[in-house]
Amino acid sequence: MQKEYQTITEISGPLVFAEVDEPVGYDEIVEIETPDGSTRRGQVLESTSDFVAIQVFEGTEGIDRNSSVRFLGETLQMKLTEDLLGRVLSGSGEPIDGGPEIEPDEERPIVGEAINPYSREYPEEFIQTGVSAIDGMNTLVRGQKLPIFSGSGLPHSDLALQIARQATVPEEDEAAEADDEEGSEFAVIFGAMGITQEEANEFMEDFERTGALERSVVFMNLADDPAVERTVTPRLALTTAEYLAFDKGYHVLVILTDMTNYCEALREIGAAREEVPGRRGYPGYMYTDLAQLYERAGRIEGQEGSVTQIPILTMPGDDDTHPIPDLTGYITEGQIMMDRDLNSQGVEPPVYVLPSLSRLMDDGIGEGLTREDHEDVANQMYAAYAEGEDLRDLVNIVGREALSERDNLYLDFADRFETEFVQQGFKTNRSLEETLDLGWDLLSTLPKQELNRVDEEFIETYYVEDEPAETVEAEE
Template sequence: MAEAERPAGKEYTTISEVSGPLMVVEGVEGAKYGEVVEVETPTGEVRRGQVLEARRDAAVVQVFEGTSGLDTTSTKVRFTGETLRIPVSTDLLGRILNGRGEPIDGGPEIVPEDELDIHGAPINPAARKYPSDFIQTGISAIDGMNTLVRGQKLPIFSGSGLPHNELAAQIARQATVPGEEEEFAVVFAAMGITHEEAAFFRREFEETGALDRAVLILNLADDPSMERIITPRIALTVAEYLAFENDMHVLVILTDMTNYCFAPGTRVITASGDVVEIDEIVERAAETAVDGGLREGSTEVTVGVTNVRTLAAWDGDLTSNDVVAVEKIEAPSRAVRVRTRSGAELVVSEDHKFLVDTEDGPRMVEASELKSGDELYSVRELRVSEKVPTYLELLLEAEDKFYVHPTEEFEEAVAERYGSLAEACREKELPYRAREAKERRYYELSEFARLATAVIESVDEATEYIDYVTAGGRKRVKFSSPRPGKEVMYVAGLIASDGSVDTERGFVMFSNTERELLSAFEEIVTEEFGVDASKTENQNGVTMLRVNSRVLARVFERLADPKTVLKMPRELVAAYLAGYVDGDGHLKDGKIVITTADRERAGDLQLLLKRLGVPSVLRERDGAYDVVVTGHDAAELAEELPLRHPKKAEAAASMSSGRRSSRFDRVSRRFGRLLREVRRKYGVRASDLGSSSTISQIESGERRATRRLALEIVERLEEVVGDVEEVRELRELAEGNYVLDEVVEVETVEYEHEYLYDVTVVPDHTLVVENGIITSNCEALREISAAREEVPGRRGYPGYMYTDLATIYERAGCIRGRKGSITQMPILTMPHDDITHPIPDLTGYITEGQIVLSRDLHRRGIYPPIDVLPSLSRLMDEGIGKGKTREDHPDLSNQLYAAYAEGRDLRDLVAVVGEEALTERDRKFLKFADEFEQRFVKQGRDENRSIEETLDLGWELLAILPERELKRVSDELIEKYHPKYRQKKEEQEE
């Protein structure tokens, strides 16, 4: 909305809770529902919001820009006493606004004639005038078969990848009320669209001149999702002003009133460092869902903050987000497989969005619109909640029985606490084992843990009371420290790469030919655990070291797993990777290559490398998988890894002198364009920043700047112009926590699974998946519902969603005594073509019909792909016929519908029995169905048919059928409009 002078209001700093996009402010007096709130952060940034719920002494505030980064102790909240209002004027015609109603077209400020509350109100049924006037869209499938009537609510049900945007733009350009063209206007509101879609709509309206009688309101995909809730209300407020204050007939087009999903097995990276498959997250959340979870065969959504926190990335930084909704959706027949240069592979629904680099910066793009060469944003350095498990924790997770032999100090401490060891065992309900010799006394691991809680404050202290641990045999393991350190993690890397763990037989083995590695393994195992390794040599001269210990088998089963290592601090990750490279990696030609036989293990290694800020490429060869690091990244990795293999350590040392760039060194395309803008604004010469030709190539996009070159340019620029906002943005682009992962293949595939899975996370609405790819989720109404911890309705949407939609749709119509009218055409993209999705389903109850787009027609090249059979206009009969369109319109439409339906049925029959089995009559109906689609439904994207042209075309198609089959049209109309009789009449007149 347009900025106005900040009104005086009460200010509070009593934020008690932040949840998703909402915050609770305590001690508030007199707050009103819908009241505008200004939120001032400690940095001086001002965000806007509105009161969603007013209690006796508190207010729930919805923050449009999100609550990320708000400090509850020092953030100020100012209640303005005003509701959300928009300045309105007839000068809005021809203008382009953002989702908040602010001009973004570079034109002058709007001089308001009034300011109106955006929430408005549905038209009073007592004042509502029944719609009865025809609106011509110029599209035969609508005008002829599903006629739009002035004041009607007629939605378009579409699917991902279908041309609903093109259809919406065409309707907006062509629609008119015959005879009242000068009083007709269009308000076009688009929610959650990409920049490419926004550019398309602007171009369509500007180049055709349609903008002169239209208002465009554009909310982009990377604008705050909360904005999408107010955007349609702003559009309708503008429409109401034009219609009921200026006597105009206004067509309101709203796209898109809905919105993505992953195949099972897609790996999501959580804030705790766990890598969890998305279907596991959904099913886990469902088990504890407030609505009883996902029922068998259901597509219900579970809402409520789960104990899963995912990593989200936006603007190059990582944040931790709550999962507030999960969804298990019956899968479509098709999905999109996306492969990237790094080796990431994702199968997603066609409407799922990825963060793609452009000259304007990161933009969300649907999978169906991706193409080879696009660059996806991926995280450079994974930052998670770090944790190093204790050895006791690792053993407690195993099913084996382990026995702790405590020190004398332990029993003395327990006796001091309880009076005696026997008394302590009785209180803890544990067996008391009295032995002749204390050194023979032992406890099962779980028993020891229960006793230890009485005398220790941390798990680390428990290790001090352990003499040794056994698995029931003689092999004793004595831990030198509570948790693994760098030495042990190096051994874990050796075992993971060139060793094995057998938990059934209870041993750990490492085999190699390099003496330094063998010695390191022996020394560390003995020093850290007090055990020795047996040594054998095979016929190939490979030495095998084996430690027979069921205890260490369980310890290294976990420590050798990259998923465990992912949560550890950086130095332990580096130690593990050093062991892995020493065992089964090689350094050559400026590359570091780690090889594994397992695809999932290769992906885990890529994530481990990203814990160090190192991107890599996964390549498959001869049944093995290479994880390859090149260029500057390889040199920096070589410096950080504490390698012990003599030749590999030597190669690592020499690698630093020959650094080269890799594709992952590129910065965003935005850098070049912004650099040019900064130079022009501040009058900086290219030669002041380096080679003039290099700067010119970067600015034109001919050359991509590497991170290092970009940083050098920024540092020189800072010397010239100082620390200004634009230069800070350039520095963020040069140093940001991202890499650009090029798309190498996009293909539509037959979907092989029963379900797709989705999660909604707040506040950022993005997920980090697979090897660091940044992707999207989220629908705003579900987000608010989850944040308020409301009892969920269908598929996680709030129970009041029917009412919420009705307050939008019921603002359309005609009012008695007013000349103007509002007609609505909301466009809904049905996730996975599911017409039972809550938003299209409830929309169908509220509105007066629907236009349904067909994926089958679209695949066969028919535009617009309107399927007239499931489509319906409930008010059509009121707006057609004599004096409105033409007298033959009702009967003609019925006959066309019946003939096309029969032809479609016969098409299905032909697929079974073949066309030769049909009668001559049947063949004519079959031909009619084909011709109806090719000539009546199909038309040019710029073709504007009059209603007369549409009806005449319908009669031409009916001429394909025997006249006796035209049973729904009167003989009088046949003689008047059938081509056979019209031709005779014209010949007679001539």
């Protein structure tokens, strides 16, 4: 039953406070009609028996004490249909691509339903992104949540686009792959929060040029859109992902960028509510709020589909101890780190492998999952690159001439690892076979006795011996 009041007492930032004579449901949708006849939508953020706090999605400009508040008796719903694939929606879920209105098969609350831990299926199936630094060294698996930690000015948007257009679920059965060459059972949900118009144009041009839009649903919240809208954008995206995954059988990859803008919106709302701030002014409940989003990734036993998340955040001041990356790291299963020094050297994508981690990688690679030598190759390359990085510090002190021949081999390996393995450009799509073969080319620059993390069987099969120089007889 709808209830209407004309009892607004205060307007603070994106919030409107109104008196009520009976309790109103938390998260209930509100319509606010201004004196000039326009209507704004909002959501109940706090409710008591005497007053409610309403966050207004379209901003509070033009709202005054003469405005009327109408409670609709329902929570925010997402219109769901398989026809959403190929559509571009606003941050509040409305079409902005000039296409027809959405004719939903059903509507669901955007808060979602928690997956019963007993019903969760352990993530252990490989997703190929086409990016060697991820596929080879920090493998993504279905149902995982693997964030990208970036910094201001780094090309995380280019990496996000590359993953969105290249990501596939390799078929174990060649016949199944032949039937599904287009990867029609794989979908991408792209949720952009607080991005500029220039970034939005870049995203859309790339999606349309590469044809990735056909298997994607795009949610766009721009920098000049109300900040409060950013709090619902990821929930709309994840509700759509859950529908496609668990009702329609898709393997869904959800890319959320930029989670820092989302957290800034939480801080703005918290300040307007005059809450006691937590670390660096962010709300004390930010950990819980982020967990509610990230934990919506996963697989359900007996269900075909899966929801995999790649949240992207820019670390303020490149500080990985900042509350946003710090809390994200606690909740998710690893992180992909982007590096400013690699970026300045022209490495694309500038992924710094050493602090990067995929905690579920060991369960998603190896026999029966990817090529059998995958785990050994990744471990050996990581160890060799780490040793080369340590030696770089020593070179700055004693010079390269003072190092042994063995040390110089590791220095060369570190250089080639960055310029040949990590460096691939944002338009190159490498298969896992190509990534591992490239890894063996690099490992073959080291003596066999140095490969102490690789099974002897793999060394005999994949190690690339130097070809002897041909002897050319001098012509008489």
